[in-house]
Amino acid sequence: MRLAKNFLAALFVAMGACSQVLAQAYPAKPVQMIVAFGAGSGTDVVTRYLADILSKNLNQRFVVENRVGAAGNIGMAAGAKSPNDGHTLVMGGLGVNAMNQFLYPPGSLGFDPEKDFDSVILVARLPFAIAVPNSFPGNSLADLIAAAKAKPNSVNAAITTTTSRMVFELFNGATGAQLFAIAYKAPAAAMSDVIAGRVTVAIETAASLRSHVNSGNLKALAITSSSGSDLMPGLKSVAEQGVPNFEFVGWVSMYMPRGAPREAVNLINAELNKILALPETKKRFLELGMEPGSGSPQDMANFENSERRRWGPVIRAAGIKVE
Secondary structure, three states: OHHHHHHHHHHHHHHHHHHHHHHHHOOOOOEEEEEOOOOOOHHHHHHHHHHHHHHHHHOOOEEEEEOOOHHHHHHHHHHHOOOOOOOEEEEEEHHHHHHHHHHOOOOOOOOOOOOOEEEEEEEEEEEEEEEEEOOOOOOOHHHHHHHHHHOOOOOEEEEOOHHHHHHHHHHHHHHOOOOEEEEOOOHHHHHHHHHOOOOOEEEEEHHHHHHHHHOOOEEEEEEOOOOOOOOOOOOOEOHHHOOOOOOOEEEEEEEEEOOOOHHHHHHHHHHHHHHHOOHHHHHHHHHOOOEEOOOOHHHHHHHHHHHHHHHHHHHHHHOOOOO
């Protein structure tokens, strides 16, 4: 009995020592950061910004690799198949991690967003905004809602992405307005038509719309975060203008392949929380049209699951599929 107790005690000491060694040694080699979107995209720029700081803080190279295609599915599939030793980080977001499973045929993603990854952190949030051309006679969100209710399906909205379609569906459902969606493949063409007054409503990220608002080409009516944002100072949210509980925010997220060492997950999470809290990080993110994220790995996992529960029914009810 004494020998067994001594053996167990020694085993626990050894396990603790191994854990400490791993924590001290990690990262033991360059860390690959897979970005599921193209070079120059917001996610890519943010990832490269974080990679530079992580490389300096942890004395190891963090190397960004873009794996593009199928609305992010190719990059996430590559990440899911990578070694789970903590030396692969995967950058995803709202579309690829919480919506695509409802937009694509079952089993066609190449990965399982709910089973193939360990959440690390919410990296950034991306509010959307609603704007109209200067020719629109009203100047408030209430004016837009009233116009859409007065002549159902006559007030058009330019839709360029699945996420802007989600804002459109949420807005119609929450307000009782009946905007009519016009799908565009080219965002530039959509913006030209809205500025010219050929289409009444633009629903895009705040980053995409604010330059047109600041130049006087469009009138911003609302932002889709729960309250105002430094991205468009002074602009009230949809919720603040009488539509209770309305919120839509895109997001950027970081993962490791499922089964990564918890020490690695926790270390990267702690480092990123420090980086994301820096004033210079907030300044850089706002320039890119994003708000810095934060939180624990469990916070991110809980948030992502709630987003799936929220958007799955909306996508199904609207019959939205990839084209």
